[in-house]
Amino acid sequence: MEVGQMQRRLVDYTKTLFMEGFLDAQFLQLQQLQDESNPDFVVEVVSLFFDDSEKLLNDLSMALDQPNVDFKKVDAHVHQLKGSSSSIGAQRVKNACIAFRNFCEEQNIDATLRCLQQVKHEYYLVKNKLETLLRLEQQIVAAGGSIPTIEMGF
Amino acid sequence: MTLSRESHTSTSNSILPQSANLLTENGKFKKSMASALPSGDQGAAEANSGNGGQMQKKPFTFNEIVLRNRLTALVVDGDNFCRLLEQGILQAYGLETQSVNNGDAAVELIASGAKFDLILIDMLLPILDGVEATRRIRAMGMRCKMLGVTACSGERERQAFLAAGVDMFVEKPLGPEILIPVLRELDGQV
Numbered sequence A: 001m002e003v004g005q006m007q008r009r010l011v012d013y014t015k016t017l018f019m020e021g022f023l024d025a026q027f028l029q030l031q032q033l034q035d036e037s038n039p040d041f042v043v044e045v046v047s048l049f050f051d052d053s054e055k056l057l058n059d060l061s062m063a064l065d066q067p068n069v070d071f072k073k074v075d076a077h078v079h080q081l082k083g084s085s086s087s088i089g090a091q092r093v094k095n096a097c098i099a100f101r102n103f104c105e106e107q108n109i110d111a112t113l114r115c116l117q118q119v120k121h122e123y124y125l126v127k128n129k130l131e132t133l134l135r136l137e138q139q140i141v142a143a144g145g146s147i148p149t150i151e152m153g154f
Numbered sequence B: 001m002t003l004s005r006e007s008h009t010s011t012s013n014s015i016l017p018q019s020a021n022l023l024t025e026n027g028k029f030k031k032s033m034a035s036a037l038p039s040g041d042q043g044a045a046e047a048n049s050g051n052g053g054q055m056q057k058k059p060f061t062f063n064e065i066v067l068r069n070r071l072t073a074l075v076v077d078g079d080n081f082c083r084l085l086e087q088g089i090l091q092a093y094g095l096e097t098q099s100v101n102n103g104d105a106a107v108e109l110i111a112s113g114a115k116f117d118l119i120l121i122d123m124l125l126p127i128l129d130g131v132e133a134t135r136r137i138r139a140m141g142m143r144c145k146m147l148g149v150t151a152c153s154g155e156r157e158r159q160a161f162l163a164a165g166v167d168m169f170v171e172k173p174l175g176p177e178i179l180i181p182v183l184r185e186l187d188g189q190v
Helices: A005-020 A025-031 A041-064 A072-088 A093-106 A107-144 B040-048 B080-092 B104-112 B131-137 B155-164 B176-187
Strands: B072-076 B097-101 B117-119 B146-151 B168-171
Touching: A005 A107, A025 A041, A025 A072, A041 A072, A041 A107, A072 A093, A072 A107, A072 B080, A093 A107, A107 B117, B040 B176, B072 B080, B080 B097, B080 B117, B097 B104, B104 B117, B104 B131, B117 B131, B117 B176, B131 B146, B131 B155, B146 B155, B146 B176, B155 B168, B168 B176
Parallel strands: B072 B097, B072 B117, B117 B146, B146 B168
Antiparallel strands: none
16 A cells, blocks of 8 residues: 555544544644654653553542442543643543543442443454554654644644 | 553653654654645545546645744643643643653753743642742743643633643643644744
8 A cells, every 4th residue: 555545544433433523623723743853752742641541540440449438539530531631632532531520529429330331342442443543653653654733623 | 561650750751661753762752844745646546546536635734833943841730631632732742751640740841941932731730739830930030931731711710720830721632723833933934
């Protein structure tokens, strides 16, 4: 596949992610901080996000697995995940966190367990999408092309 | 990749583990702010080759600000990812940054005489929370620009943080539409 085709595929894929709500404008802004003097910014930041999130999800699972659930602790973890997911532009994860926090306030065990499943689901979805996106970018760079920038107003 | 969680003050730019590549050897973030040219030139040629110029040139976007002065910033955030990201963003804009992961370390850093042009501080922090840390930092006479950057979104939180002394309450994520005007102001650009 030649570079132009790869680039179009990347653009289409990225646009789909936006339209489906997986990513929002914050991600675009991060991409714009990447350039030739800093070519790995996005992949590094995304890796950090994965590490951070998976630790938070583990902490959340443990916290909700206790006989007496400490909802303040649960809420603190969800709050952190809300912050980091919004900072990378993982919109659906962020929204799932917002719903999660409402149920934490109610101290509703069943609902919060469902929320945890929902957040995990959204996280693994966006993780998969991001890994695919990064792989597409790497292929373009490996073929000698440059990563096209997505205009915000599409 | 494992992130080391500092338990105390981090006083240098090179806080990232060796495996992360965001910083060069001497701790500077790898972004050349000298390239104020519309940087579409390299990409456009390849992007527009092949079939029909569907790709956009890299636009001369909102994040094009070139600092004239040496500006320093402190990032205070208990979440590793957010802390490193905000630090990375500020470095990309050309600021020299430090970061700590709790409010107590921030207060100690200021108390030890460190000066910053800009402080980004989260609300929920380990050991000492952001509101109290802000109060103490202001009480020490620090008049620098402080942005409360937090995932908290309630009006009550906003009022509390502002009352403690942050100049702006920013709900995460911190985007260029907020950051760039602040940097322009700090840099003396009208």
